[in-house]
Amino acid sequence: xxxxxxxxxxxxxxxxxxxxxxxxxxxxxxxxxxxxxxxxxxxxxxxxxxxxxxxxxxxxxxxxxxxxxxxxxxxxxxxxxxxxxxxxxxxxxxxxxxxxxxxxxxxxxxxxxxxxxxxxxxxxxxxxxxxxxxxxxxxxxxxxxxxxxxxxxxxxxxxxxxxxxxxxxxxxxxxxxxxxxxxxxxxxxxxxxxxxxxxxxxxxxxxxxxxxxxxxxxxxxxxxxxxxxxxxxxxxxxxxxxxxxxxxxxxxxxxxxxxxxxxxxxxxxxxxxxxxxxxxxxxxxxxxxxxxxxxxxxxxxxxxxxxxxxxxxxxxxxxxxxxxxxxxxxxxxxxxxxxxxxxxxxxxxxxxxxxxxxxxxxxxxxxxxxxxxxxxxxxxxxxxxxxxxxxxxxxxxxxxxxxxxx
Amino acid sequence: xxxxxxxxxxxxxxxxxxxxxxxxxxxxxxxxxxxxxxxxxxxxxxxxxxxxxxxxxxxxxxxxxxxxxxxxxxxxxxxxxxxxxxxxxxxxxxxxxxxxxxxxxxxxxxxxxxxxxxxxxxxxxxxxxxxxxxxxxxxxxxxxxxxxxxxxxxxxxxxxxxxxxxxxxxxxxxxxxxxxxxxxxxxxxxxxxxxxxxxxxxxxxxxxxxxxxxxxxxxxxxxxxxxxxxxxxxxxxxxxxxxxxxxxxxxxxxxxxxxxxxxxxxxxxxxxxxxxxxxxxxxxxxxxxxxxxxxxxxxxxxxxxxxxxxxxxxxxxxxxxxxxxxxxxxxxxxxxxxxxxxxxxxxxxxxxxxxxxxxxxxxxxxxxxxxxxxxxxxxxxxxxxxxxxxxxxxxxxxxxxxxxxx
Numbered sequence: 001x002x003x004x005x006x007x008x009x010x011x012x013x014x015x016x017x018x019x020x021x022x023x024x025x026x027x028x029x030x031x032x033x034x035x036x037x038x039x040x041x042x043x044x045x046x047x048x049x050x051x052x053x054x055x056x057x058x059x060x061x062x063x064x065x066x067x068x069x070x071x072x073x074x075x076x077x078x079x080x081x082x083x084x085x086x087x088x089x090x091x092x093x094x095x096x097x098x099x100x101x102x103x104x105x106x107x108x109x110x111x112x113x114x115x116x117x118x119x120x121x122x123x124x125x126x127x128x129x130x131x132x133x134x135x136x137x138x139x140x141x142x143x144x145x146x147x148x149x150x151x152x153x154x155x156x157x158x159x160x161x162x163x164x165x166x167x168x169x170x171x172x173x174x175x176x177x178x179x180x181x182x183x184x185x186x187x188x189x190x191x192x193x194x195x196x197x198x199x200x201x202x203x204x205x206x207x208x209x210x211x212x213x214x215x216x217x218x219x220x221x222x223x224x225x226x227x228x229x230x231x232x233x234x235x236x237x238x239x240x241x242x243x244x245x246x247x248x249x250x251x252x253x254x255x256x257x258x259x260x261x262x263x264x265x266x267x268x269x270x271x272x273x274x275x276x277x278x279x280x281x282x283x284x285x286x287x288x289x290x291x292x293x294x295x296x297x298x299x300x301x302x303x304x305x306x307x308x309x310x311x312x313x314x315x316x317x318x319x320x321x322x323x324x325x326x327x328x329x330x331x332x333x334x335x336x337x338x339x340x341x342x343x344x345x346x347x348x349x350x351x352x353x354x355x356x357x358x359x360x361x362x363x364x365x366x367x368x369x370x371x372x373x374x375x376x377x378x379x380x381x382x383x384x385x386x387x388x389x390x391x392x393x394x395x396x397x398x399x400x401x402x403x404x405x406x
Numbered sequence: 407x408x409x410x411x412x413x414x415x416x417x418x419x420x421x422x423x424x425x426x427x428x429x430x431x432x433x434x435x436x437x438x439x440x441x442x443x444x445x446x447x448x449x450x451x452x453x454x455x456x457x458x459x460x461x462x463x464x465x466x467x468x469x470x471x472x473x474x475x476x477x478x479x480x481x482x483x484x485x486x487x488x489x490x491x492x493x494x495x496x497x498x499x500x501x502x503x504x505x506x507x508x509x510x511x512x513x514x515x516x517x518x519x520x521x522x523x524x525x526x527x528x529x530x531x532x533x534x535x536x537x538x539x540x541x542x543x544x545x546x547x548x549x550x551x552x553x554x555x556x557x558x559x560x561x562x563x564x565x566x567x568x569x570x571x572x573x574x575x576x577x578x579x580x581x582x583x584x585x586x587x588x589x590x591x592x593x594x595x596x597x598x599x600x601x602x603x604x605x606x607x608x609x610x611x612x613x614x615x616x617x618x619x620x621x622x623x624x625x626x627x628x629x630x631x632x633x634x635x636x637x638x639x640x641x642x643x644x645x646x647x648x649x650x651x652x653x654x655x656x657x658x659x660x661x662x663x664x665x666x667x668x669x670x671x672x673x674x675x676x677x678x679x680x681x682x683x684x685x686x687x688x689x690x691x692x693x694x695x696x697x698x699x700x701x702x703x704x705x706x707x708x709x710x711x712x713x714x715x716x717x718x719x720x721x722x723x724x725x726x727x728x729x730x731x732x733x734x735x736x737x738x739x740x741x742x743x744x745x746x747x748x749x750x751x752x753x754x755x756x757x758x759x760x761x762x763x764x765x766x767x768x769x770x771x772x773x774x775x776x777x778x779x780x781x782x783x784x785x786x787x788x789x790x791x792x793x794x795x796x797x798x799x800x801x802x803x804x805x806x807x808x809x810x811x812x
Contacts, residue, residue, distance in 0.1 A: 259722040287793040316665040379664040387693040
């Protein structure tokens with residue numbers, strides 16, 4: 001029995017994701033697909049449009065067999081930490097392969113790039129340092145450094161978002177020498193950040209934009225989604241009266257920053273280099289999040305990095321709490337299963353004895369510091385809802401995994 | 407030129423307050439009345455119904471000549487700290503007398519009570535300790551201890567709220583040997599906490615209740631208020647669309663508690679004896695502040711004490727920030743004038759040279775840690791308003807004092 005791993009956010013689960021899952025089974029010849037999914041906050045420092053539970057329901061109904069939660073500590077991070085956390089989870093559950101979408105569409109350039117990186121690490125680091133020193137943001141500096149050591153070319157563009165993430169998976173697998181086959185499939189048309197829906201395959205960004213602008217799952221959005229996702233989206237909004245986005249959190253985050261001292265701000269993960277003063281000085285000047293992101297943004301700070309800082313502010317995640325999990329030798333303390341199908345359960349029963357860390361099916365109070373971060377993230381995410389709704393939705397954390405019979 | 411001091415909250419300024427100011431001038435034979443007023447949060451741990459600026463306008467129009475801000479650090483405190491801070495401010499501005507309303511209506515029992523307290527201090531403390539040990543709240547324990555040393559009797563009931571505050575003023579004056587005459591006037595009918603308005607003289611509690619229940623300054627409320635107060639109340643609501651009360655802050659405080667660790671909660675002023683765990687455990691159970699106060703309440707914790715804790719949570723006021731100002735030898739770093747009439751200005755010019763601490767007419771950034779607490783209190787108070795409104799109202803902190811020509 002074999003499982004292939006995929007690393008996802010499903011914000012929301014769309015036709016492109018369904019294609020990815022199906023292709024993953026094909027190329028890996030595995031019976032099961034395990035998806036490691038970000039929870040309520042995403043890699044780019046944003047709240048997910050609907051919560052992780054409904055996103056899990058859509059995924060299980062659409063071909064995924066097991067959904068694992070990528071802990072907050074790894075999810076709301078740059079691509080290196082994100083990829084490392086996700087791959088380690090897949091390895092812990094015995095996945096024999098990984099399959100990711102990429103602009104390259106071929107595993108070979110990732111593997112050679114990893115070799116080049118290893119051979120020319122020193123050179124890369126010198127180039128990187130020099131670019132950072134010039135005031136470039138990390139992704140830009142890293143790009144230029146890759147260029148300098150010959151890693152970026154027409155065949156393999158390491159500035160494209162899915163190639164960057166793919167590189168992260170491949171680096172983890174090769175550096176930690178994990179027994180996982182590497183598959184990648186070419187992303188279908190419509191780019192990652194393309195803002196418009198153009199057919200059955202559309203980016204999650206364009207779908208969210210469409211849904212939030214119209215406050216409705218329009219026929220155009222529907223065309224790009226499995227029916228179950230449309231249903232989950234509508235059901236979530238019926239329950240909560242909203243689809244989450246940053247603007248809902250403006251009052252809370254703004255209040256937080258206004259009542260924190262610069263010293264307290266500096267304890268929040270990601271707040272460095274005097275950004276605490278920029279946060280304080282702008283707090284009473286801005287009227288919404290978009291405006292605030294724009295005011296904080298500099299050449300050095302990417303939009304994504306700023307959004308991540310605001311996420312850690314919202315969830316009150318401190319450096320002290322998070323940094324221990326980012327150490328290279330840090331090990332995963334547990335795996336949390338958000339949802340599972342019958343097929344997924346068969347696989348899990350089969351590999352159970354070989355799994356070395358606890359497999360949890362729900363949130364457990366005081367279980368582990370990593371889980372405390374999950375609790376804060378979940379409570380923050382729901383904090384904008386009516387108390388009764390919030391309480392009801394949070395209860396899902398305490399129940400066993402979601403089970404779907406397909 | 408003489409000034410008589412009064413210690414007030416004016417929440418809101420009503421006919422009883424106008425009577426008090428007039429009587430203060432009469433009994434003290436002073437030309438000016440200086441009111442030391444709580445800012446946006448009050449002694450009982452509540453947000454004021456309208457902000458300190460509009461309350462200052464009403465007071466200046468109704469007989470008060472100078473309004474000083476009682477700093478947050480002293481205002482949201484038990485009667486001892488509250489009274490000490492207020493009397494020190496009056497002394498700093500050279501007030502030659504104080505005049506407070508009391509149930510006793512006669513200064514003599516306060517002065518004898520102070521003597522008895524001094525003589526029987528040890529005995530009192532033993533009695534107090536024993537009662538606290540039994541699990542009584544501080545006010546109850548203190549009451550019983552006063553009874554035990556013979557300080558409570560039919561002529562002088564130290565369980566009545568205005569007598570308690572009066573005792574605080576008298577103790578400060580006598581213990582610090584301040585050159586201030588002590589006057590007290592008997593409170594008119596209608597008790598401090600009486601919930602119903604019964605005529606021209608009504609308690610602030612009953613007036614707020616009436617206004618908030620009807621969301622309107624009803625004719626019954628109007629009967630108990632000077633016209634200027636009714637105007638300020640209406641104007642404030644036109645600007646902000648609300649009159650402040652605790653329920654408006656539920657989402658913010660609840661979010662705060664849910665995202666704080668018990669260790670972080672313990673740093674907040676007033677959070678002791680494991681109340682951090684009660685806060686955490688109830689946070690996801692409650693749907694409004696009233697409900698939450700009730701769930702936190704125990705025999706040992708009075709409603710007021712709980713409200714103060716929630717105020718410090720809302721304003722993010724830590725023990726480290728506040729405790730230095732409560733030390734017996736701590737001195738006032740400045741006096742802040744919220745508003746002044748021409749008569750008040752004449753008085754101020756007259757005594758200016760004798761004033762030993764800076765007299766400020768507006769908020770100054772980074773001026774003093776005491777003022778940083780004021781900033782947080784002000785920002786928290788306004789945090790429930792629309793960003794543009796909040797910004798506009800906060801700007802008043804930066805302008806000179808309010809000036810009213812009567």
